[in-house]
Amino acid sequence: MTVKNLKQIWPTGQTKVSLAELTTFKIGGVAPFYLAVKDKQSLVEAVKKAQTTKISYVIFAGGSNVVFPGRPSTKLYIHYLTNPLAKDALTIGPTGQVYVEAGLSLASLIKKVISQGRAGLESLSGIPGTVGGAVVGNAGAYGQSISDHLLAVEIFDGQVIRWVDRVTCRFNYRDSIFKYKPWLVLGVKFKLTKGNTETLTKKSRQIIKIRQAKYKPGLACPGSYFKNPLVSKVSARSLKLVDPTKIIDGKIPAGYLLEVVGAKGLKQGQMAVVDFHGNLIMNLGGGTASDAKKLATRLKQKVQDRFGITLEEEVRFLP
Ligand SMILES: Cc1cc2nc3c(=O)[nH]c(=O)nc-3n(C[C@H](O)[C@H](O)[C@H](O)COP(=O)(O)OP(=O)(O)OC[C@H]3O[C@@H](n4cnc5c(N)ncnc54)[C@H](O)[C@@H]3O)c2cc1C
Incomplete structure (x- = not known):
């Protein structure tokens, strides 16, 4: 399939787009063909066309948790x-029922629900990316996860558009069924609780301030690189080697483990x-997926x- 053919199928598509510029980690080569879609209908249409023409495709959104290869093969x-x-x-309904399209930024959603006096998402303030991306990775922070008040997710399963309930989503710590199924996340329903706009705004601002101190503007990273290991998944022998005062909510901070083994710097x-956090890998400029993988392998070994x-x-490598 030539670029000319692709242009005929998707007239608004662009050739040779730098993927690095579309991610927070600033890693990735040039996409042979790139299509920006601004609503769920266009997303489904684009994927249906790719299916019928047998063209390989990759979906991404805010680009805040992905790494693209130097030579994109899709x-x-x-x-x-x-x-x-x-x-x-x-x-946003009067009883706290919320419907949001997946491609909307998480920040827009949080700001809007807080302004309507709805609680349950405020601790996620400052997490970059979209609602859909957050659902895929079950994003969370400060004791809250996107799945806490989630009722159902609207998907395109490759055949039809349908809703799946939260049990089907199999949410776990930074995990969901969406990491393993080629489904498109199109929309999300939440049921949020009542809250006070002023209090929620204050909390949201405080969290953003704390986060800005850790993630300085311009820091090219995907957030935490590794997940925090769950105590329940670690052997008793390993657990004996961990400082128990470091364990938070049943998780061992990866940053602590990495700092003990001298990862910083x-x-x-x-x-x-x-140099200030063991679980934060940054791109100094011109970094590659291959170097990120090599560094991660060294850290994991230690x-x-x-x-x-x-x-x-925690970060996802896309083809
Ligand atoms: C500075 C910084 C701080 C961060 N802090 C946190 C944090 O505190 N907690 C946390 O959990 N994460 C954090 N992250 C990671 C990241 O922001 C989240 O994982 C975010 O939810 C990803 O959303 P996104 O739209 O950027 O997804 P992308 O990075 O674009 O995509 C992530 C994955 O989801 C898939 N995907 C995206 N949209 C869809 C869709 N509609 N349908 C199907 N698949 C889709 C992609 O294919 C990819 O596999 C941080 C990142 C940065 C850069």
């Missing part, structure tokens, strides 16, 4: 960000662990050798 890169001004992208090419614990990536 034909079509679909970038799904909902127009924030679209009227039907977000509705380690470098691989243009990728480096920042933690494995010292604690017998296997770290697992």
Whole structure:
């Protein structure tokens, strides 16, 4: 399939788009063909066309949890960000029922629900990306997860558009069924509780302030690189090696494990662990997916050798 053919199928598509610029980690080569879609209908249409023409595709959104390869091998890169001004992208009912289109930014959703006196998402303030991206990774912070008040998710399963309930979503710590199924996340329903706009705004602002101190503007990273290992999944032998005062909510902070093994400041090419947090890898400029992987492998080995614990990536490598 030539670029000319692709242009005929998707006239608004673009050739040779730098993927690095569309991610917070600033890693990735040039996409052969790129299509920006601004609503869920266009997303489904684009994927249906890719299916019938047998063109390989990748979906991404805010680009805040992904790493693209230096030589992208997929034909079509679909970038799904909902127009924030679209009227039907977000509705909030009088009893706290919320419908939001998946491509809307999480920040827009949180701001709007807080302004309507609805609680349950405020602790996620400052997490970059979209609602759909947050659902895929069950994003969370400060004791709250996107799935806490979630009722159902609207999906395109490759055949039809349908709703799946929260049990089907199999939410776990930074995990969901959406990481394993080729489904599109199109919309989400929540049932939020009543709250006080002033109190919620204050909390949201405080959290954003704390986060800004950790993630300085311009820091090229995907947030935490590794997940925090769950105590329930760690052997008793390994657990004996962990300082119990470091365990938070049944999780061992990966940052603590990495700091013990001397991760801070380690470098691989243009990728480096920042000097103030063991679980934060930054791109110094021109860093590659391959260097990120090499650095991560070294870090994992150190933690494995010292604690017998296997770290697992939170960041997602796309083809
Ligand atoms: C500075 C910084 C701080 C962060 N802090 C946190 C934090 O505190 N907690 C936390 O959990 N995360 C955090 N993250 C990680 C990231 O912001 C979240 O994982 C976010 O929810 C990803 O959303 P996104 O729209 O950017 O998804 P993307 O990165 O674009 O995509 C992530 C994955 O979801 C898939 N995807 C995206 N949209 C759809 C869709 N509509 N349908 C199907 N699949 C889809 C993509 O294919 C990809 O596999 C942080 C990141 C940064 C850069």
